[in-house]
Amino acid sequence: MTAYATTREHDTFPKLARANAQRLPDGVAIREKDYGIWQSTTWADYLTQARAIALGLASLGLSRGDKVAIVGDNRPQLYWAVLATQALGGVPVPLYQDSIEKEMEYIVDHAEARFAIVEDQEQVDKLLALRPRCPRLETIVYDDPRGLRAYSETCLMSLAELQEAGRKFDIGHPTYFDDELARGRGEDVAIICYTSGTTGTPKGAMLSHRNLIVTARNAAEAEGLQPDEEILSYLPMAWVGDHVFSYAQAILVAFAINCPESAATVLSDLREIGPTYFFAPPRIWESLLTNVMVRIEDCAWPKRRLVRFFLDVAQDLERARLSGGRGAAWRRLLYPLGRLLVYGPLRDNLGMRRVRRAYTAGEAIGPEIFVFFRGLGINVKQLYGMTEASVFVTIQRDGDVRLDSVGTPIKDVELQISPEGEVLYRSPGIFQGYYKNEAATRQVMLEGGWMRSGDAGFLDAAGQLKIIDRAQDLSRLSDGTIFAPKYIENKLKFSPYVKEAVCIGQDRPYVAALVNIDLTAVGNWAERRSIAYTSYTDLSQKPEVYEVIEQEVERVNRSLLEDEVLKGAQIRKFLILHKELDPDDEEITRTRKVRRGYIGQKYAALIDALYGPHDRAQVEAKVTYEDGRVGMVRADVRICEVGAARTTR
Amino acid sequence: MSRPSAGPLLEVDNVSVRFGALLALSGVSLSIQPKEILAIIGPNGAGKTTLLNVISGFYHPYEGRILFEGRDRTRLSPPDVAELGVARTFQNVALFKGMTVLDNLMTGRLLKMGGHFLLDAVWWGPAKRQELANRAFVERLIDFLEIQAIRKTLAGKLPYGLQKRVELGRALAAEPKLLLLDEPMAGMNVEEKEDMSRFILDVNGEFGTTIALIEHDMGVVMDISDRVAVLDYGRKIADGPPEQVRKDSAVLDAYLGASHG
Numbered sequence: 001m002t003a004y005a006t007t008r009e010h011d012t013f014p015k016l017a018r019a020n021a022q023r024l025p026d027g028v029a030i031r032e033k034d035y036g037i038w039q040s041t042t043w044a045d046y047l048t049q050a051r052a053i054a055l056g057l058a059s060l061g062l063s064r065g066d067k068v069a070i071v072g073d074n075r076p077q078l079y080w081a082v083l084a085t086q087a088l089g090g091v092p093v094p095l096y097q098d099s100i101e102k103e104m105e106y107i108v109d110h111a112e113a114r115f116a117i118v119e120d121q122e123q124v125d126k127l128l129a130l131r132p133r134c135p136r137l138e139t140i141v142y143d144d145p146r147g148l149r150a151y152s153e154t155c156l157m158s159l160a161e162l163q164e165a166g167r168k169f170d171i172g173h174p175t176y177f178d179d180e181l182a183r184g185r186g187e188d189v190a191i192i193c194y195t196s197g198t199t200g201t202p203k204g205a206m207l208s209h210r211n212l213i214v215t216a217r218n219a220a221e222a223e224g225l226q227p228d229e230e231i232l233s234y235l236p237m238a239w240v241g242d243h244v245f246s247y248a249q250a251i252l253v254a255f256a257i258n259c260p261e262s263a264a265t266v267l268s269d270l271r272e273i274g275p276t277y278f279f280a281p282p283r284i285w286e287s288l289l290t291n292v293m294v295r296i297e298d299c300a301w302p303k304r305r306l307v308r309f310f311l312d313v314a315q316d317l318e319r320a321r322l323s324g325g326r327g328a329a330w331r332r333l334l335y336p337l338g339r340l341l342v343y344g345p346l347r348d349n350l351g352m353r354r355v356r357r358a359y360t361a362g363e364a365i366g367p368e369i370f371v372f373f374r375g376l377g378i379n380v381k382q383l384y385g386m387t388e389a390s391v392f393v394t395i396q397r398d399g400d401v402r403l404d405s406v407g408t409p410i411k412d413v414e415l416q417i418s419p420e421g422e423v424l425y426r427s428p429g430i431f432q433g434y435y436k437n438e439a440a441t442r443q444v445m446l447e448g449g450w451m452r453s454g455d456a457g458f459l460d461a462a463g464q465l466k467i468i469d470r471a472q473d474l475s476r477l478s479d480g481t482i483f484a485p486k487y488i489e490n491k492l493k494f495s496p497y498v499k500e501a502v503c504i505g506q507d508r509p510y511v512a513a514l515v516n517i518d519l520t521a522v523g524n525w526a527e528r529r530s531i532a533y534t535s536y537t538d539l540s541q542k543p544e545v546y547e548v549i550e551q552e553v554e555r556v557n558r559s560l561l562e563d564e565v566l567k568g569a570q571i572r573k574f575l576i577l578h579k580e581l582d583p584d585d586e587e588i589t590r591t592r593k594v595r596r597g598y599i600g601q602k603y604a605a606l607i608d609a610l611y612g613p614h615d616r617a618q619v620e621a622k623v624t625y626e627d628g629r630v631g632m633v634r635a636d637v638r639i640c641e642v643g644a645a646r647t648t649r
Numbered sequence: 650m651s652r653p654s655a656g657p658l659l660e661v662d663n664v665s666v667r668f669g670a671l672l673a674l675s676g677v678s679l680s681i682q683p684k685e686i687l688a689i690i691g692p693n694g695a696g697k698t699t700l701l702n703v704i705s706g707f708y709h710p711y712e713g714r715i716l717f718e719g720r721d722r723t724r725l726s727p728p729d730v731a732e733l734g735v736a737r738t739f740q741n742v743a744l745f746k747g748m749t750v751l752d753n754l755m756t757g758r759l760l761k762m763g764g765h766f767l768l769d770a771v772w773w774g775p776a777k778r779q780e781l782a783n784r785a786f787v788e789r790l791i792d793f794l795e796i797q798a799i800r801k802t803l804a805g806k807l808p809y810g811l812q813k814r815v816e817l818g819r820a821l822a823a824e825p826k827l828l829l830l831d832e833p834m835a836g837m838n839v840e841e842k843e844d845m846s847r848f849i850l851d852v853n854g855e856f857g858t859t860i861a862l863i864e865h866d867m868g869v870v871m872d873i874s875d876r877v878a879v880l881d882y883g884r885k886i887a888d889g890p891p892e893q894v895r896k897d898s899a900v901l902d903a904y905l906g907a908s909h910g
Contacts, residue, residue: 033797035791036784147855264798
């Protein structure tokens, strides 16, 4: 439950954070694992640190409305920087830390950032390289000085120096910080989140303090968030979700956030923290499941049989519950034993023993993944939201969780379906528009305050929202059959062996798929069968791997048969891509959404081959390395017609 | 990088090493200045590793002297050399494969640990404080080398590139004045080499550690070293800044002969 009412005293995040510092000075606000130990920042420290940064920025001349780019992993220092910027009426612009220089340059230039506060040398190097083309960028502040000793650029400054300057400034201007805080208004822009955008260039969604406070509060109240929640802040700070969970709700409800030691330690940090409130996009749930499955495969057979047996019991029960039933009595009787032997230890191992509520959103989750985690007793729920709505639109309520819907609207949110089948919503969280992009804003904002979601969906009899696909992706085959690519792709991606899939079919005679194998799962599978391979490309083209993927495609085709509307659009041919789709190659976004149009162009030759008579195709593809260099990869890719091998045999 | 003019950290003075009839090093003189990165290059069998082994006390020269910080210590044993502040890594990784990364790094602190076996046994008082302080130091290295995710992994289970990094960490744990690296990048791919180069430069920049390394990758040598010494058949044939050595005709003839045409 949130502690504050929306009044002038509490209408911006800096004001709320100050109230927390007064009310709970010793309460833990942020923990970070550093040098192997979880180190805490209290609410009082949070404010003190942010205050020093803010005054440091003031001494550099930051004025209201100035943009401050923030780049790095989830670090307490960067959350302080967000608070500091807002305290002065500046606007933080968080950027994806793994963006390459070109992407960063677009946003730094478009946002007209005057300052950048970044984590380390890696980000400093990118910003220094783009600075000649972004003359508005005055100062780059870094937290970790490592490797930067020899840098002589005058625009560089360490965070410690900035805070020192802030403390000096404080002596001459003791009331400056509080005066600036008082000038803040709920309608001020609190943050600009650049949406990665599956189409075209990024757009900067401006969210006001009021947008975020009202929406975050409504969601927190609907879900009963408590001040003793623990959350792991491991998703990119540039993503609005992290901003809402780790910043907005954390300050509003005054719960603790935990920053992992490094990106590579997230899983073990998860186990150490045992969060109560957890968010993960479907791909993370998928990889958690893949990890579990791989480890089960490696067990001795009695253990493996036992685990599989109890997992089946849990999943059958959960499936029955999700469709409104109770499940067979013998399974209900066995469940407590399963909890003792399998579910409990597994939850503990995953770091989800204390989870009260967990969410998945961003994309549809494979039903089997959803059922697996719920079966273990983890309260995973679906949530539907987007940057432009300050995240929350609908949430599945406890006791009313379904497989195929994303829940009911939260307080103050209204839903409507347009005649074309697109989901429209109206809420206090609706953003202030895209920064410097009136045209794009007008495209999504309709008369009467309604917003276009871009998703095709409908409301079922119980008022639950169901999403079918992206409105623009829903299409028809050349004979008029309805075809929902995302829907089929998600079914494919449930297979542990399939990492990514792209389905094609618009104005084509049949559906064809490009499949990306999951290196961990397929590699492990190949090792167990003593199939030698040299590289990802080599593994992807093994005939045995094709057979496995063909079985997965047939499974998807069978499940499509059960759907009245979509049964005409089954996968006829597929191929396995020789390389992983990668955000550096612009094939998927940083949040791992497939960029259909770009893939259509880039792999045009392969796609033509899927509709041609041959069973092989040559491909030449550009790969971009992490440092921005570009190389070419050539490969010979096999095309498989589903079921063809059996009919000729 | 600033160079104090206080004289060399290490001086190899006219050193010769003989294995039976084979003269592995003959009359090599070399000095290593404080805070520099010196690369030692040369064809296979030129005597590079022998030179490192002489410096670290594994071999003793049959003639010549070795001075560390101006004092003669030609005939010291390896533990004594380590005590002086010289640490090294090996051409073939020499970690304790059955121990975790953390424990491997802690062994690097052994020189810094004193204590009493009874106190150590009950882990009480100074023994406990000492271990905590050493652990804190090692944690800084783990952070520095970005190996947090493998802290508790057995060293033997790690890929080769990471083992090399851990070995570097163990050498650093001794807080050496002089760090000897025997082919730190052998067998690594381009990305791993770039990472390792960055770590070597950062060790030099952040801790001010003097580094002597043997390396075959010319790109790496030219990029990271302040000075290059070239050995051929146990003799030093060139010594100077990378640009100068690159153009030296004796070096081109002896070492890069093929590309010289």
